[in-house]
Amino acid sequence: MDVHSKENEMLVLLEKLVNIDSGSYYKKGVDQVGKELIPFFIELGYDIQKVKQHDLGDHVIIQHPERKQSSILIVAHMDTVFEEGTANDRPFSIKDGRAFGPGVIDMKASLVTVIYALRYLKESGSSAYKDVEIILNSDEEIGSLTSREIIEKEAIGKSYALIMEPARRDGSLVTERRGSGRFTIEVHGKAAHSGIEPEKGRSAIEELAHKIVKLHELNDHEHGVSVNVGIIEGGDAVNTVSAMAIGHIDVRVSTPEQAEEMEHKIEEVCASSDVSGTEIELTGDMRRPPMLKNKKIEDLFNIVKKVGEDLGIEIKDTKTGGGSDASFTSAMGIPTIDGLGPIGGNAHSSKEYLVISSLTERTLLLAKVIERLMNDKYEKTN
Structure with a gap:
């Protein structure tokens, strides 16, 4: 042939x-x-x-x-x-x-x-x-x-x-x-009208914003570690304090040790809220080893x-x-x-x-x- x-x-x-x-x-x-x-x-x-x-x-x-x-x-x-x-x-x-x-x-x-x-x-x-x-x-x-x-x-x-x-x-x-992982952060807050009674709300978007900043601080490109919140969702209306926000995270690592370390660090970031009254649910894991x-x-x-x-x-x-x-x-x-x-x-x-x-x-x-x-x-x- x-x-x-x-x-x-x-x-x-x-x-x-x-x-x-x-x-x-x-x-x-x-x-x-x-x-x-x-x-x-x-x-x-x-x-x-x-x-x-x-x-x-x-x-x-x-x-x-x-x-x-x-x-x-x-x-x-x-x-x-x-x-x-x-x-x-x-x-x-x-x-x-x-x-x-x-x-x-x-x-x-x-x-x-x-x-x-x-x-x-x-x-x-x-x-x-x-x-x-x-x-x-x-x-x-x-x-x-x-x-x-x-x-x-x-x-x-x-x-x-x-x-x-x-x-x-x-x-x-x-x-x-490189090894890779996918994680999702789901933040639950409390909705309120942002003009009439904003003080009664607990913004899930604000909480997610804090988490995004902290997650991106985990980047270490020199050693082959990258963390990227690539997709975010949240909010119902521009005049409503958001009750829900979601962030989707992509993680890349160069060694098995980094994979284990990043899982722990992401869990630490999401272990407590920066915005009082919001709750965080983290799912996902490192899917592929390097x-x-x-x-x-x-x-x-x-x-x-x-x-x-x-x-x-x-x-x-x-x-x-x-x-x-x-x-x-x-x-x-x-x-x-x-x-x-x-x-x-x-x-x-x-x-x-x-x-x-x-x-x-x-x-x-x-x-x-x-x-x-x-x-x-x-x-x-x-």
Whole structure:
């Protein structure tokens, strides 16, 4: 099989996937993406297990029946950040060597490359495709709330984890990520007319404002810690002392120690009120541990780099502040590489794009990496 000759075929599948709305909270659409993908894996001889979800899309676990314990775990997500109707408003399109559309690079192009990489291995006579387990999860964009447990369970005993987030704009893979957390502060005050009897009110917005200032004082960018209250809600009318205010907090850290420390500090900030008569409710936690570049990850990256050299591709690595499922497998001590998808940019925006030439290039890279890892494993055990 010549992967490069399959570009048009791959683009046809990609167009179909991009034109399906599959925002994390749109179960019908995410399940439809899974429905489109499953037949390809069945055709390759894999067994399919659906992990049903009530409100979110079903997760899909894919394994070959000849391997009770595969060596490689591949993780790719089917959900996007876009609301229902986005695909209709700006469907899949191609212009100047780039493909556009909601989720085209994060990460529907990666879903296509996984299928064609495994197809390439099978059709070229390599049994390496059998030694792979694939998880297609439905909630990565909202922190893998229900799929984390599945990923960590299936990762036990694996020799490697390959995470299919897109490559960076310059083609770099990801070997290091910051950990992340999400918290919500809900402040309850007492409403009153701000003109007639303001003294009877207890402003939830004023209390939230105090908390926002204190939370932002926790920032330590020099050491890789960032705290951002990115969304606030509150108030019923401009002439009413607010009875309710809500703040949504994003936290990023660089080390496990920082993650634990930030949880304690946020709890301390919210432990007492600055505005008398208001009450505070804090929910949330640190959702993803940081992915730290250790020797295992560096060794795996060097294998990928060598495979790239054999294909005439210069492979570089980088670190990023964004989160992914790579954090879970790397925290378990499993050699993990992220960013193995195609090249693109502007993810989560209306200008999201895929560099079309990278679709087949990164498909072949993925296939050859899988094959190389299996060959190395065979040589070590013989």
